Amino acid sequence: MLMKLTEISTGSCQKYALMVDAGSTGSRIHVYRFHQCSNHEPVRLEEEKLFAQTIPGLSAYPDNPQEAAESLDILLDDAIKIVPTYLQKKTPIAVKATAGLRLLGQSKGDDILKAVRYHLETKYPFPIVGGEDGVSIMDGRDEGVYAWITVNFLLGNFDSTRSTKPHTAAILDLGGGSTQIVFEPDVIEDGSLPELPDNDFKYLLKHEGKEYLLYQHSYLGYGLMEARKRIHKQILESAMTPSTKDLMHACLPRGLNWEYTKMTTNPVQFMGAGSYADCLGVADLMLNKGKSCEFPPCSFDGIYQPPIADTFTKGPIYIFSYFYDRTQPLGLPSSFRLPQLASLTESICSGAYIENVTDVSLKDELLDRPEWCLDLSFIYRLLSFGYEIPDDRELTVAKKINGVETGWCLGAAIAILGDNSLKDIQ
Template structure:
């Protein structure tokens, strides 16, 4: 049985949150992290050592910009116009009320027979709990993000007599509160008290005789990371004391923490593979598991379980990408990595910086030399990844240069022009010290060789941008390419006939001038970065059945499958 959290060979490092409930998406956290400035007491640079643009000095960026000039200015000339200062809050969120577009869900009656969700319920006469286990148990996981705290109260039933069987998720109580713990810098007591309304609802929902045996944990994500170690630890210590002294639940050991990035991705991996029945005591290792590719605002993550020929000497190279997981009586060796700086919002900013450098670089030969320090919103910089004539004010912030606000103007140059710029940013040709590498010089075994048959699940922004446009799950990489090309061709093209009658798609496209940029980045990340073949199928969604996809359920499962004890009092 696993300890809590599951064992791992990894050191601590940061990763951004995965997708959460549709009415409280952690896109907020990703945007907070993507746009944050270094805070007092935070020893980390705004661009971490693994950030793709940390090594790009102004001279190096200028050299790259020279290569981009042909791409941008031969294919991306613009006549200007459009809506000056165009900006919509919807560019960086799901919808005004936080609700995701039409959900792609796997129906419960279509789940594989091995899924725990196919078990009998605790209320059924056929429910036969394992020896020594109750038919119903509860677990509480608090997701403490930067914009708010979300409590998940899970109700599990144990109706499979096999002692090693995984439980069935019967119900979930989901409640939220704002602001997040990180808003209480220097006020740890107030931070703990901000959770009172959540805990009261949990007390009301859990039967009195079950409260002392109900485990609870608090996992903080993006917000507390920005406060610095002392400020965040003061808050966590007070929250743990407060939970232990004032509430009846069993606070698990090391359960009130800033969550390690490696755990977020792996917990999401547990969630999906648990719901699909790919992990558990009856599943042979050769059956394979599903991979998770998550796209947040500040980073993108990948987690999968490579399968090597037993007779081969090939295996995962040693390193902090290895995650050893003991779950449900089975050992899993996972590959995981968080590509910091490659989230959707960071990708936008990086591309805007590159396009702006090309603009500055090319100004001198045209006889209209532009100095970086003189840039302002009066500068209308042609951008091949935006719709023709669309404008948007953006903030440029390359390393070594002062921040500047400028106006990007879409050229409508199309998919190929945008893709050429994007491929420079993906950095596929970076030095690879331990081949094979995915991109940015990061080691990753080739999925075509060690994960050729497994299902790939794309989460968060992948779903939020692709699903509203009518591309159903699963989709092929080639169909994503065609969708991207059609979107990038612009509103006046014949290709947009595919959206006729799709009010949701037209509404989405009209509200985001960077839709071409977003889709081109996603396609480039999957096809060039992760080397998924054009015919490879990708699943996406926010739910499996009625259950949300994300790390919280996986973390709760790891908790209840660990060594738990009731409160002595």
């Protein structure tokens, strides 16, 4: 009995939150433990107790919602082992699906989400908070802003005890189906806030008693997996003849004969050209810079964006997700400038990089994944040509900060801890 009382006493300031990231390529669960003794004090992260993932994602079950729901069991069963029993009924959970389910279409996506909600409510003790948003396809606006909260929370930029207020960091996230950008434009010299068009790009965030004016946008269809499809399609459509035999592909390794089956009835034989310059040209076309710009200035695809070179001059820029996965195995420094990425991309596309690789596992990975040149070319042009980040700006690529995953999940978990419905749970 004494041990149980001690547990409850020490746990009175401990709170857990569960966030399920139902992404386009897989599902992931984050179990966070926080310290907060009252609702009036700031939340402090003690530890990310669990990060686990499973492949494929919910969108892999378009015609079997129940199977989609059950695919999360392996993650939730792990969470049950982590969260103390006496806190489980007070530990909020949310399932946020991202671009994969958006791309499935509303009807199939809704059926999957209903099955997931029912499965959670009937099999697991964790309360779903946030009403309909508790199990939902996350709005792209929120995805980016939650990631912004995560990074700046982990960097200590919300710490009110700091003697000088640091400039918040910009975040750029690259998923499989979409990419997001969020930053807080510089305050004007007279101390006033910059003007942003009163539309979806403007996000007024209230966090821990302060207001932040953010620029944000989520580009659906410009995630890495979608970019691959669009670039392959562009190569197909640019072919001089309707023949699908031996099409030259600028973004595949020189001399590679690669059968592509994902977008056509009949297999296509791509012949790799390994042309860095031509591959950049294909990526540039895909970014659609020539599209009409309703609210100038625009970045790409006709989307309004205050120029980073002029309106975000001081803060750090953090990039993650596929930005990390595609650059760090190749030895790009965690902090770099775009000319360094351009040099690496050219070396990969030409084949020069692989000639000097001595790590057997890395060499096998490069040989096994023919789209390295394509991926890096798209990433480089997305940053340099799309978002127009100047060559002299430093970018920091981070999978984790202080041991905690970057991305939107921590920010979303902090948000659900403040859900009023939790106060009614005994």
